[in-house]
Amino acid sequence: MNNKSNTNKLVVPGAKQAIERMKYEIASEFGVNLGPDATSRANGSV
Structure with a gap:
């Protein structure tokens, strides 16, 4: 099973x-x- 697939429907x-x-x-x-x-940590600080 591919864990990276997006199963959400728009x-x-x-x-x-x-x-x-x-x-x-x-x-x-x-x-x-x-x-x-930018790092994920910096982006997530917002």
Whole structure:
């Protein structure tokens, strides 16, 4: 069994993009730069 597969079904098709935009907007309000150069610990501190 592949543990990495996502079995969640999208109920609202545009929800994923909206959540991503909201995540980056909130991070910018807190002055946190999300991205590959930041650690998970730093990203999770928000």
